[in-house]
Amino acid sequence: MSKAARSKATQTPVAASAVDLPIRFGTVGSPTVTPKSGGSPAAIACIRELNLSALELAWVQSVSAGDELCARIRAAAEAHDVALSVHAPYYINLNAESEEMWQAGRDRLLAAARAGYKAGATDIVFHPGSYMKRDPQTANTIALSRLSEVADTLRKEKVAVTLRPETMGKRAMLGTLEETIEWSRQIESVLPCIDFAHLHARAGDGTFNSYDEFVTAIRLVAAGLGERGIKQMHIHFSGIAYTDKGEKHHLNLADSDIKFKEFFQALADLGVSGRVLCETPNLEEDAVLMQNTYRRAYARAAR
Numbered sequence: 662m663s664k665a666a667r668s669k670a671t672q673t674p675v676a677a678s679a680v681d682l683p684i685r686f687g688t689v690g691s692p693t694v695t696p697k698s699g700g701s702p703a704a705i706a707c708i709r710e711l712n713l714s715a716l717e718l719a720w721v722q723s724v725s726a727g728d729e730l731c732a733r734i735r736a737a738a739e740a741h742d743v744a745l746s747v748h749a750p751y752y753i754n755l756n757a758e759s760e761e762m763w764q765a766g767r768d769r770l771l772a773a774a775r776a777g778y779k780a781g782a783t784d785i786v787f788h789p790g791s792y793m794k795r796d797p798q799t800a801n802t803i804a805l806s807r808l809s810e811v812a813d814t815l816r817k818e819k820v821a822v823t824l825r826p827e828t829m830g831k832r833a834m835l836g837t838l839e840e841t842i843e844w845s846r847q848i849e850s851v852l853p854c855i856d857f858a859h860l861h862a863r864a865g866d867g868t869f870n871s872y873d874e875f876v877t878a879i880r881l882v883a884a885g886l887g888e889r890g891i892k893q894m895h896i897h898f899s900g901i902a903y904t905d906k907g908e909k910h911h912l913n914l915a916d917s918d919i920k921f922k923e924f925f926q927a928l929a930d931l932g933v934s935g936r937v938l939c940e941t942p943n944l945e946e947d948a949v950l951m952q953n954t955y956r957r958a959y960a961r962a963a964r
Contacts, residue, residue: 682952682955682956682959683932683933683934683935683959684894684928684933684934684935684936684937684955685713685714685715685744685935685936685937686713686714686715686936686937686938686939686948686949686951686952686955687708687713687714687715687716687717687743687744687936687937687938687939687948688708688713688716688717688938688939688940688944688945688948689717689719689748689897689938689939689940689944690717690718690719690748690944691703691704691707691716691719692704692707692708692711692944692945692948693943693944693945694707694945695707700730701716701718701726701730701733701734701737701780702733702734702736702737704716705734705737705738705741705743705745706737706741707945708741708743709741709742709743711945711948711949712949712952713743713945713948713949713952714742714743714744715743715744715745715746715936715937715938716738716743716744716745716746716938717745717746717747717748717786717938718734718745718746718747718748718777718780718782719748720747720748720749720750720773720776720777721748721749721750721751722750722751723750723769724749724750724769724772724773724776726776726780728779730780731776731779731780731781732779732780734780734781735779735780735781738780738781739781744783744936745777745780745781745782745783746777746782746783746784746785746786746825746895746936746938747773747774747776747777747780747782747784747785747786748786748787749769749770749773749774749785749786749787750769750770750773750787751788752765752766752769753766753767753769753770753787753788753789753790754766754789754790754791754793755789755790755803755804755807755808755826755835756789756790756791756792756793756795756800756803756804756835757790757793758793763807766790767807767810767811770785770787770811770824771811771814771815773785773787774811774815774820774822774824775815775818775820777822778820778821778822782822783822783823784822784823784825784852784854784895784936785822785823785824785825786825786827786854786895786897787824787825787826787827788826788827788829788834788836789804789808789826789827789829789834789835789836789840789841790804790834790835791833791834791835792833792834792835797840800835801835801840801843804835804840804844805843805844805847805848808824808826808844808848808851809847809848811824812824812848812849812850812851815850816850822850823850823851823852823893823895824848824850824851824852825851825852825853825854825895826840826841826844826851826853826854827841827853827854827855827856827859827897828841828853828854828855828856828859828860828863829856829859829863829908830856830858830859830860830862830863830901830903830907830908831862831863831906831907831908832863832865832906832907833906833907834907836859837863838853838855838860838878838881838882839881841853841854841855842881842882842885842886842890843885845885845886845890846885846886852886852889852890852893852895853882853890853895854895854896854897855878855882855894855895855896855897856896856897856898856940857869857875857878857896857897857898857924858897858898858899858900858901858911858919858940859897859901859908860878861901861903861919862901862902862903862907862908862909863907863908865903865904865905865906865907866905867918870918870919870920871920871923872920872923872924872926872927875923875924875927875928876927876930876931879891879927879928879931879933880931882894883931891931891932891933891934892933892934892935893934893935894933894934894935894936895935895936895938896935896936896937896938897937897938897940898919898921898924898937898938898939898940898951899911899912899914899917899919899939899940899941899947900912900913900914900915900916900917900918900919900941901917901919902917911940911941911942912941912942913941913942913943913947914941914947914950914951921951921954922954922958925951925954925955925958926958926961926962928955928958929955929958929959929961929962930958930962937951937952937955939951
């Protein structure tokens, strides 16, 4: 990373250590200041230079990483102590109407898990799909069966990853907090990826945006999944634009209404551990801001 790029990326002051907190912070996708020729190994080194400690590999269009690249990614992550996850391709629907569509999505999810495991990723995030005009109960029954099928396949192959269905920002999509908790209750190798900005947008009316609402959501996870849920939490966070129908697009924290200080205080007060991955347009700058905000909240909670 060039000196100028590093200066741009770190214009928000960073703390002395990125891994002395219960939560690791990072980005979904490579930091914007990553050298273009370096690929994922360079992104991992960049994460560490930014004093962050987590990266979600954005394999959202396809999975093309071969064994050699996966080995280099794993080595870089181990050398820099950066925790890795993978965002699987968007084109997955646990509730696909046809068996052909489901098999195509299933293959994408399996490919992401297999390659991600080789690359050292521990968690595989994916969008669970949509209701497809089915009632939610029917859609959930189908989704649970298909997700169980994928988890069984990976277990038999000894691909030891956690599948992370993401909470979604539109009401037409599968992925309420309650749905992802229930799937995780039923399947041992599944836990939610909780996108709190999506949950704020999904409401569509400005709610789910207060300390008390964040605390209620975290307690819901704890009630459903116990220590496993709140000590291994995988969070996406950003500002977000929305309508009464839900999510439109992500925003920088400063350009949004998301009450991020209250959110990070809730995480600190309730003893959450895990990872927070930033998805704002100014990716690494807001990731550093999130880490610094949480650090202050954590110090207050410890008093």
